[in-house]
Structures are given as C-alpha cells and as structure tokens.
Amino acid sequence: MNTVANAEQVVVARNLRKAYRTTVALDNTTFDIAGGRIIGLIGPNGAGKTTALKAMLGLTPFDGELKVLGYDPRTQRDELMNEVCFIADVAVLPRWIRVKEAIDFVAGVHPRFDRARCERFLANTQLKPRQRVRELSKGMIVQLHLALVMAIDAKLLVLDEPTLGLDILYRKQFYQRLLEDYFDEQKTIIITTHQVEEVEHILTDVMFIRAGKIVLDAPMDAVGERFVEVLVNADQADNARALAPIDERALPFGKTVMLFDGVPQAGLAGFGETRTPGLADLFVATMKGTYA
Numbered sequence: 001m002n003t004v005a006n007a008e009q010v011v012v013a014r015n016l017r018k019a020y021r022t023t024v025a026l027d028n029t030t031f032d033i034a035g036g037r038i039i040g041l042i043g044p045n046g047a048g049k050t051t052a053l054k055a056m057l058g059l060t061p062f063d064g065e066l067k068v069l070g071y072d073p074r075t076q077r078d079e080l081m082n083e084v085c086f087i088a089d090v091a092v093l094p095r096w097i098r099v100k101e102a103i104d105f106v107a108g109v110h111p112r113f114d115r116a117r118c119e120r121f122l123a124n125t126q127l128k129p130r131q132r133v134r135e136l137s138k139g140m141i142v143q144l145h146l147a148l149v150m151a152i153d154a155k156l157l158v159l160d161e162p163t164l165g166l167d168i169l170y171r172k173q174f175y176q177r178l179l180e181d182y183f184d185e186q187k188t189i190i191i192t193t194h195q196v197e198e199v200e201h202i203l204t205d206v207m208f209i210r211a212g213k214i215v216l217d218a219p220m221d222a223v224g225e226r227f228v229e230v231l232v233n234a235d236q237a238d239n240a241r242a243l244a245p246i247d248e249r250a251l252p253f254g255k256t257v258m259l260f261d262g263v264p265q266a267g268l269a270g271f272g273e274t275r276t277p278g279l280a281d282l283f284v285a286t287m288k289g290t291y292a
C-alpha cells in the first residue's frame, strides 16, 4: 500500500531516519505538514531541524518514506525545486554583489521569480540598483532579501534560522512582512528558529523536535486548548501536583507556576489563575532533560 498519496499534504514523512557515523540525526520520525500553513519547526541545538529540512529538499540521503509536494526529493529534486524556495540565512548575500546583480542572479536560477514584482517591492525602499551589499545597513539587506523571496511564487518556502544575526526590530519586520505581503492559503512556510517568541504569533502550527523525533505536532489553537498554565497558590500546591503537571517553576511569594497537558481547565481554576502558556515556556518544559 502506498501511504504517501495525500495531495492535501505538502510534506508526508514516514519513519524518516538519518544517521551520521556516530549520531542519529533523525530517529524514525513520522509527520505530515498540510498546505496553506505556517509551521514552526522548533528544537534545541542538534535536535535535527536542519537535517529534516535537508531531507525535504533532497540535499541529503536518508531512510524512510518522504514526499514533498507529491515529489520524492531523492529522485525528483529538479521538479521539486521549481516549486520550492529555500533560504538558509538572510545575512548570506555576498558583500560585493550589487542589488541589480542579486536580482539578475535569482532571476537566472529560479523559474518562478517575477522581476517586476521584486522591483515593485524595492521601489518602496531606499535601495538603489547599483548599490553593493556592503554599502547597505542590515535592515536594508533584509529588505533586499525579502524583495527577492517575495517575488518567487513558490508553493513551499523553507526558512532555516532566517533572521540569525539581525536585531529584534529587523527580525520582527521580517516576519511581519512575510505574513502580510507573502503568505496566502496557496502557500506553505516552514520556519526553523530558536527565537520562539518572535514567530509564535505568525505560526499556524508548531512542531517540536527533540533528539531526532517530533515530540509535539499541533495547530496553535489546539496548543491553547491542550496546555494550561496555572499560577498556583501555596496552599493548593499539593492538590495541584496530584494532577501531574508536566513542569513547575517557583515564583516569589510562595506561588508556583504549573504546566498541565490535557487536564481540563475547569478542574484547574480552583488552584489559581489559569492562562495559555507561551510557546517558549512550553518549549522549555518539553525539552527538559535534553542536555542532561
């Protein structure tokens, strides 16, 4: 039976495994990514994020079944690349290249690049065609990168730590523009990052990866229903603990924040104030012991 047949899914991965000589980077992991979503692939250093992206892009051999946009990345990489845009790091443009040459380069290598669209984006910035990257501020480099990316009509955009090295203003600007000027329901965006707080408001889905396995895979609204954080009063701590929180941390004045997975909110409200945990706190709780 072919288990990799669902056209609705942009990525279908079954028992994905990748071992380097002494390290298992992907450990028989299975997941799907649906179209029209913005997925955060989030995990600590060495968890396997880049390896998973490389497998999806046909850049590394692996074991298991994998289809991306219906193509097998191992044997149909050229077809796949026509519909995918991949960016490793916005800070990688060569410093000597001129704005116009960067546009020429992408136009030459990407069949779905729309030069007029790119130039329209740039017309709203201070960038000039003859400027070299080394003459641009970091923010202007981001604008150039965004213009190049947003002019590519790719079904799947893969961003690996896209804002590494940029300050918080440009990081926020990058994600906001991506959401407002690029994303629509025909497109899928996969982002890996450590900057959980900056992406959580634009994600539709989150995937946590730990030691080569996807350990949480959920739409953001389901995360809010499944996980509850409670600010537990000191006199209720033992009662709350009896419901097996997945994590707890002390606050001043005897209060404790406890994080519950799958415990109905109604049963928790008596212990103290409840709220939806931020993705960063959920990440820390889920990854506890990773470096032990």
Ligand SMILES: Nc1ncnc2c1ncn2[C@@H]1O[C@H](COP(=O)(O)OP(=O)(O)OP(=O)(O)O)[C@@H](O)[C@H]1O
Residues within 6 Å of the ligand: 020, 021, 023, 024, 025, 043, 044, 045, 046, 047, 048, 049, 050, 051, 052
């Ligand atoms: N070319 C390689 N040769 C040997 N081991 C590798 C190679 N590439 C990755 N690894 C190992 O595979 C594991 C997963 O690495 P990967 O780069 O996928 O992690 P990551 O989640 O992207 O990490 P980071 O957030 O630090 O970039 C790590 O233990 C890493 O040391």
